[in-house]
Amino acid sequence: MDALASYTGLEFAKWVLAPGKWTASRVSSFWDRYVYFVGLREENDSLRATLAEAAQELALLRERAAEAERLARLLTIRPPVGWSRQGARVISHRLGPNASLETVLLDKGALDGLMVNTPVTGPDGVIGRVLRLSPTAATVLLVTDPNSRIPVTSQKNRTQGILKGEGANREMAVQYVSLGAPLEEGELLVTSGLEEIFPKGLPVARVTEVGRKGPSLFQTVYAEPLFDARRLEEVALLAKDPEGRDGAGPVPGEAMAEPQDQKPGADPVTHTPSPRVIPPDPSGRAPGLEPPRPAAAPAGERRKPARSGP
Amino acid sequence: MNIPAILFWSLFTVAGIWLQGAIPGVDFLAPGLVLCLQEEKWTVSAWLGLAWLFIQEGTGSLAFGTGLLWYGALVGLYYFGHWLFEAKNFLFMFILGLSLGVLHLVLSHVMAVLQDWTLPADRVLVEGLLQALIFPVEWGLIYLIYNHLPENSHAV
The missing domain is CATH 1.20.5 (Single alpha-helices involved in coiled-coils or other helix-helix interfaces)
Known part of the structure; x- marks a missing residue:
């Protein structure tokens, strides 16, 4: 059981x-x-x-x-002797239907000591100059604009010419370079200071093409700018020091001095170079800047401007 | 003008300036002026038009007067077209956009010649095309938004 x-x-x-x-x-x-x-x-x-x-x-x-x-x-921008520097931010590029010129808008204006034609540079070289002002903003005309003309000198051979913008993303033209004048591809073009706006010796562009076309009395020269306008974020503004002291020290945020020989009534876009002749810089070195690096945008991206002899 | 309308036009102005920064050469405030002429009192249109005129003149690089001619022509075209078309007709807005595109080309060229400046023709042409395309689309968009404001609920 x-x-x-x-x-x-x-x-x-x-x-x-x-x-x-x-x-x-x-x-x-x-x-x-x-x-x-x-x-x-x-x-x-x-x-x-x-x-x-x-x-x-x-x-x-x-x-x-x-x-x-x-x-x-x-x-790293060391202002030339007698010039001071302050930084500014780019807050916009061309703005509105009337913005016909190649310009950028800065966050510094007349209250910061800026004036029309104040030189604007970047780490690699000249960017442009102030075109219009408001109390706290400024419009800068870029050197690549077709209405910008700057007298330049080649850094090595000291050949002079007028650097003319050809528009955004296009190479600039160097006008009035005599047929016999020596100029090499890759040579740096620096400001000659003849227009009395930019200090002498600031790098502006690099020569990309030297040639001759047709019966022109001048060489056909093209150069690329040393900055990419689309990537501009911060710039430096240069101003003449009224006391003529050495402006080597960085003065960020300091109000700029009023240039002594500024012509308020002068047309901010076109200007005629002064007949005053400045001898070439014997050192062959730009006094203001460190050796410039190549432009941010590859040269291949830039379009050649329409060929027209000066 | 009541609070929602003030808010609407303020936001429209701010957005318009931002968009003008994003797409250079195009007037994003012009459709607002036309909508204002259609919907608001003439005094409101006049004040807004004046404010936008100063914005365009100040941010632009052409000599003063370009914006005056630009908005003056827009108002003139609007009142002229008003006789021929229904004011809120999309076709009318499309034609107005085309007219503004052509006007941008003509005005830029004339002002550049007067100031002895050179402008890249291809860029101005693209800007005119963009203006012609954007104007009616933006007008339609802000027309819808404006008529959804609380005070305009009857228009929805």
Whole structure:
């Protein structure tokens, strides 16, 4: 009887209990996994949020590092003797239907000591000059505008010419270069200072092509600017020091001095070079800037302007 | 002008200036002037037109008077077309946009010649095309938004 009870009652009880135990075990396991996954999900969400914050912070820090690098390059500009410098940010490029010239808008204006024709430079060379002013903003005419003309001298051979813009993303033309005048491709063009706006010796462009076309009495010369207008973010403004002191020290944010020989009534776009002749710089080195780097945009991207002899 | 309208025109002006920075050579405020002439009192149009005129003249590089001719011609074209078309007709706005595109070419060229300047013709042409395309689209958009202002619920 005892054996029978074992073989029946015990077996029955086992078959009753076992599925329950199996179910309980499964449910328990499922619950544990569910709780675990919920925890995992929460942890995952938390980690994702942390990662997003870190990525945002990283992007911000990278932006600041890039800005610091740009500003550091800007601070390498050593103003020529008798000139002071202050920095400014580019807040916009051409703005509105009447913005016909190649211009940028700066966050500094008349209250910061700027005047019409104040020279504007970047780490690599001349960018342009102030065209219009408001109390806290200024419009800068870029040297690449077709209405900009700057008397320049080649740094090595001291050949003179007039650098004329041909528009955005186009190479500039160097006009009135005599047929016999020596000029090499790759040679740097610096301001001659004859127009009495820019200090003498600031790099402006690099010669890309020297040739002769037709019966013209002048060479056909093209040059690329030393900056990319689309990437301009910070610039330096130069002003003549009224006391004539050495302007080598950086003066960020300091109000600029009023240029002594500024002609308020002068046309800010076109100007005639003064007949005063300045002898070439014997050192052959630009006094204001460090050796310029190549322009940010590859030369291949720039279009050649329409060929027309000067 | 009530608070929603003041808010609308203020936001429109700010957005217009930002868009003008993004797409140079195009007037994003002109459709607002036409909408203002259609919907607001003439005094509101005059004040807004004056404010936008100074914005365009100040940010531009051409001699003062270009903006005056630009907005003057726009108002003249609007009132002239008003006799021929329904003022809020999209076709009228499309023709007005085309006229502004052509006007941009003519005005830029004339002012450049008067100031003895050189302008890249291809760039001015592209700007005129963009102006002609953007004007009716922007007008349609701000027309919808303006008529969804709380005070204009009857117009929805």
